[in-house]
Amino acid sequence: MASDPVTTKPVLEIRDLALAIGGARVVDGVSCAVAPGEVLALVGESGCGKSLTALAAMRLLPRAATLAGGEVLLDGENLVALPEQRMRALRGRRITMIFQEPLAALDPLSSVGTQVAEATGLSGAAARGAVLAMLAEVGISDPARRIRQYPFELSGGMAQRVMIATALISRPAVLIADEPTTALDVTIQAQILDLLRRLAADRGTAIMLITHDMGVVADIADRVTVMYAGRIAETGPTVELFAEPRHPYTALLLAALPRLSDAPKAPLAVIRGQVPLPQAFSAACRFADRCPLADERCRAEQPPLREVGKGRLSACWHAERVR
Amino acid sequence: MRGLTISTRVLLGVLLIMLAAALAAPLISPHDPLRQSLLLRLKPPGSADALGIFLLGTDDLGRDLFSRILYGARASFAVATLSVVVSLAVGVTLGLVAGWVRGIAAAIIMRLVDTMLSIPAILLAVLTVAVIGPSFTSLVMVLGLTRWPRYTRVAYASTLQVAAMPFVQASEMAGASTARILARHVLPNIAGPLMVVATSEFGLMILFEAGLSFLGLGIQPPAPSWGSIMSAGRQYVERAWWLTVFPGIGLFTLVLCVNLLGDALRDRLDPRSAGR
Amino acid sequence: MRHVASRLLQAVIATFGVITIVFFVMRLSGDPTLLLVPEGATAAQIAELRHQLGFDRPLVVQYLAYLSDLLRGDLGQSLVQRLPVSLILGSRLPYTLELAAGALAVALIIGIPAGIAMAVWRGGVVERILAAIVVAGQSLPTFWSGILLILFFGVTLRWLPTSGADSPASLIMPSLALGALAMSTFARMTRISVLDELSRDYVNAARARGLSMGATVARHVLRNAAIPVITVTALEIGNLLAGAVIVETVFAWPGIGQLAMQSIQARDFLIVQAIVLFVSVTYIALNLIADLAYTAIDPRIRSDA
Numbered sequence: 039m040a041s042d043p044v045t046t047k048p049v050l051e052i053r054d055l056a057l058a059i060g061g062a063r064v065v066d067g068v069s070c071a072v073a074p075g076e077v078l079a080l081v082g083e084s085g086c087g088k089s090l091t092a093l094a095a096m097r098l099l100p101r102a103a104t105l106a107g108g109e110v111l112l113d114g115e116n117l118v119a120l121p122e123q124r125m126r127a128l129r130g131r132r133i134t135m136i137f138q139e140p141l142a143a144l145d146p147l148s149s150v151g152t153q154v155a156e157a158t159g160l161s162g163a164a165a166r167g168a169v170l171a172m173l174a175e176v177g178i179s180d181p182a183r184r185i186r187q188y189p190f191e192l193s194g195g196m197a198q199r200v201m202i203a204t205a206l207i208s209r210p211a212v213l214i215a216d217e218p219t220t221a222l223d224v225t226i227q228a229q230i231l232d233l234l235r236r237l238a239a240d241r242g243t244a245i246m247l248i249t250h251d252m253g254v255v256a257d258i259a260d261r262v263t264v265m266y267a268g269r270i271a272e273t274g275p276t277v278e279l280f281a282e283p284r285h286p287y288t289a290l291l292l293a294a295l296p297r298l299s300d301a302p303k304a305p306l307a308v309i310r311g312q313v314p315l316p317q318a319f320s321a322a323c324r325f326a327d328r329c330p331l332a333d334e335r336c337r338a339e340q341p342p343l344r345e346v347g348k349g350r351l352s353a354c355w356h357a358e359r360v361r
Numbered sequence: 362m363r364g365l366t367i368s369t370r371v372l373l374g375v376l377l378i379m380l381a382a383a384l385a386a387p388l389i390s391p392h393d394p395l396r397q398s399l400l401l402r403l404k405p406p407g408s409a410d411a412l413g414i415f416l417l418g419t420d421d422l423g424r425d426l427f428s429r430i431l432y433g434a435r436a437s438f439a440v441a442t443l444s445v446v447v448s449l450a451v452g453v454t455l456g457l458v459a460g461w462v463r464g465i466a467a468a469i470i471m472r473l474v475d476t477m478l479s480i481p482a483i484l485l486a487v488l489t490v491a492v493i494g495p496s497f498t499s500l501v502m503v504l505g506l507t508r509w510p511r512y513t514r515v516a517y518a519s520t521l522q523v524a525a526m527p528f529v530q531a532s533e534m535a536g537a538s539t540a541r542i543l544a545r546h547v548l549p550n551i552a553g554p555l556m557v558v559a560t561s562e563f564g565l566m567i568l569f570e571a572g573l574s575f576l577g578l579g580i581q582p583p584a585p586s587w588g589s590i591m592s593a594g595r596q597y598v599e600r601a602w603w604l605t606v607f608p609g610i611g612l613f614t615l616v617l618c619v620n621l622l623g624d625a626l627r628d629r630l631d632p633r634s635a636g637r
Numbered sequence: 638m639r640h641v642a643s644r645l646l647q648a649v650i651a652t653f654g655v656i657t658i659v660f661f662v663m664r665l666s667g668d669p670t671l672l673l674v675p676e677g678a679t680a681a682q683i684a685e686l687r688h689q690l691g692f693d694r695p696l697v698v699q700y701l702a703y704l705s706d707l708l709r710g711d712l713g714q715s716l717v718q719r720l721p722v723s724l725i726l727g728s729r730l731p732y733t734l735e736l737a738a739g740a741l742a743v744a745l746i747i748g749i750p751a752g753i754a755m756a757v758w759r760g761g762v763v764e765r766i767l768a769a770i771v772v773a774g775q776s777l778p779t780f781w782s783g784i785l786l787i788l789f790f791g792v793t794l795r796w797l798p799t800s801g802a803d804s805p806a807s808l809i810m811p812s813l814a815l816g817a818l819a820m821s822t823f824a825r826m827t828r829i830s831v832l833d834e835l836s837r838d839y840v841n842a843a844r845a846r847g848l849s850m851g852a853t854v855a856r857h858v859l860r861n862a863a864i865p866v867i868t869v870t871a872l873e874i875g876n877l878l879a880g881a882v883i884v885e886t887v888f889a890w891p892g893i894g895q896l897a898m899q900s901i902q903a904r905d906f907l908i909v910q911a912i913v914l915f916v917s918v919t920y921i922a923l924n925l926i927a928d929l930a931y932t933a934i935d936p937r938i939r940s941d942a
Contacts, residue, residue, distance in 0.1 A: 479917060493666050
């Protein structure tokens with residue numbers, strides 16, 4: 039288990055990040071932090087803005103999205119204010135990212151070795167040596183043969199290992215993993231998550247894991263930040279959050295997880311309703327329509343993110359009443 | 362008309378003005394386009410004589426260029442429209458048949474489509490017109506009967522798709538005639554893509570007509586056509602630049618308008634391919 | 638391998654189709670003898686010529702004879718020039734090939750970089766200017782741009798010769814005129830292809846590894862984007878050969894395009910038939926090559942073949 043997050047200085051800190059697409063703020067007031075060696079999970083339904091947040095940290099936002107405010111501090115340096123040349127020096131070396139579909143994230147016409155080597159900034163024999171060593175470390179057998187292969191010759195799990203190798207080869211301070219196991223078989227999922235956790239612990243890399251799967255969160259995250267409709271709902275250490283959620287959305291997410299202890303043929307728990315579209319955002323709490331605890335106040339005013347325990351924050355007027 | 366951008370409206374406006382000018386040629390033409398005068402050969406724009414001003418000059422037989430350009434516009438519009446109509450009719454019919462009946466008929470039709478698309482259109486047009494003799498009718502027929510494959514492809518794919526749908530089979534069992542099913546379900550679906558193809562084909566047919574007339578295989582003199590005017594202009598390029606510049610501007614403007622409108626139409630009807 | 642075989646079959650069917658279509662077009666006006674007969678021939682002379690050329694035989698027999706001649710490479714004898722058609726064609730073909738090469742060079746050198754620029758600097762001033770030039774290129778009638786070039790560079794500035802193929806300089810204007818339309822097509826195709834690739838995950842992943850946008854485009858995007866552009870190149874070469882008819886007429890360039898027009902004037906239809914067949918078969922062959930070239934470039938397909 040990672041060290042106490044409250045006292046260890048975070049290596050990556052996102053403060054009040056706001057992103058806009060068109061006129062609407064699709065990410066608003068998002069703040070989180072990760073300490074070295076720690077795994078923070080950023081969890082939420084698709085469309086809640088978690089991937090955009092990750093891309094913003096890498097300064098790889100799509101054309102349509104613009105930064106509307108906030109900071110991203112890497113070792114104290116504000117990434118959003120840097121000139122592109124400086125950011126480029128940091129990308130792939132100090133802060134790296136892996137993506138959801140590993141086979142799509144590799145150039146189909148370039149060999150595996152070439153692409154991993156690009157993350158080192160080296161060339162020739164030095165690059166080859168580093169690549170071989172790293173491929174072995176992520177559990178790829180016969181790396182000398184794999185180096186010459188093309189992406190289409192790899193399985194999904196193998197490709198994701200290659201991506202991890204690429205991301206960690208230059209010993210970055212932060213690794214952002216955007217749904218790294220969603221496109222993989224369940225059995226491979228576990229292996230990849232294990233690999234990530236082990237490498238992070240060994241190298242002291244901070245991992246920000248983006249996912250929609252609470253099961254994955256339970257597996258390797260030390261701390262969790264739950265996002266809903268572009269805002270943070272709740273954040274806190276995994277074990278405590280799972281045991282005692284302090285936001286109705288988190289509670290419903292947990293309730294929706296199927297468990298072995300459920301009666302067979304029991305209907306799956308569902309959160310009724312749908313995530314609101316950015317155009318429909320108003321001054322009210324964005325979860326109000328689907329929330330079993332919602333009242334007048336919730337529909338009138340957005341709850342601020344406030345402390346509801348040690349290392350725990352929640353954006354809910356009724357945080358204490360949850361579960 | 363709502364939702365059209367300013368640029369689209371401008372383009373439509375220009376196109377309609379040209380069409381109106383072409384249709385009204387007999388009324389607004391300052392001179393008789395066929396009237397020759399040896400004294401007035403190759404006069405520059407603005408020249409005048411007792412009969413009036415020759416706004417854009419005269420050609421190698423003393424005929425007023427502006428009038429001939431107006432009548433040439435008529436020829437362009439006429440040939441392009443009629444040939445598009447012919448190829449639409451032939452192409453869509455064959456496509457519907459191929460998609461509905463399938464089997465051998467479809468195989469033959471689609472092989473024919475592939476083959477016709479393998480012959481560069483202008484060569485086939487040149488050969489055919491040369492063989493059957495150039496005239497307005499042969500021009501329309503040749504252009505119409507060489508361009509139908511593009512429409513067939515669209516109609517075929519769509520018919521196949523619709524024919525496989527359950528509600529169509531249900532309609533059949535309920536006794537609806539083939540024609541009715543095709544008319545009610547297939548045609549509305551393909552109308553959009555067909556319009557996009559037809560618009561780009563229209564522009565192309567205008568260029569083809571001009572090109573064939575330029576080669577002497579299109580509208581025959583003395584009837585005016587932009588292509589044949591420019592062919593004569595090529596001969597006198599050193600003495601009479603206006604013979605090639607003005608008809609060319611007309612031709613270029615018309616085709617440009619049609620192409621841009623076609624792009625705008627495609628963006629509207631098929632946003633997925635927008636930007637192409 | 639299956640893929641290669643089926644494409645070959647398609648090409649063969651298309652070739653037979655073309656040969657058949659041309660056969661029927663030549664007989665559209667009824668008696669093909671009338672097309673080939675010199676002016677002022679008597680009925681008796683026409684009848685004799687008809688017999689000599691075999692046009693009095695049943696249609697099926699004529700078709701088979703025609704097919705077998707073509708397969709042996711026999712394109713017939715020109716009645717006007719009294720020389721084998723293949724000889725006449727062969728003497729003029731190099732000029733057209735030279736012109737096509739020049740036009741292709743113009744189209745590639747201007748069109749492809751323009752397409753890349755439009756994709757990479759999307760939404761900017763650069764894109765809009767280039768897009769306007771591309772649309773203009775597509776709407777310009779080839780013969781008009783040819784004449785304008787003559788007017789400007791030949792007549793007014795007197796820098797370049799206005800016709801003929803006597804000097805290397807005389808290749809410049811015809812190549813520009815013929816290449817303009819192809820240039821637009823290449824620019825459009827390249828732009829779409831590059832845009833497509835830019836939207837793929839591996840672009841972001843490459844940048845996440847620390848590559849600059851420029852390096853990503855150069856090292857990864859361009860190769861992937863090249864694949865569809867190669868198909869277009871083959872198609873465009875076919876279009877260039879066809880468009881040569883007009884450009885050669887405008888510039889009095891002694892290639893097969895001018896030959897076709899001269900032959901129509903001289904009522905030497907066997908030559909025209911041969912030209913149409915030749916260009917069509919070349920077009921089909923080029924398409925086939927383009928399709929097969931895919932296999933060579935894309936390692937994914939290579940391993941299945």
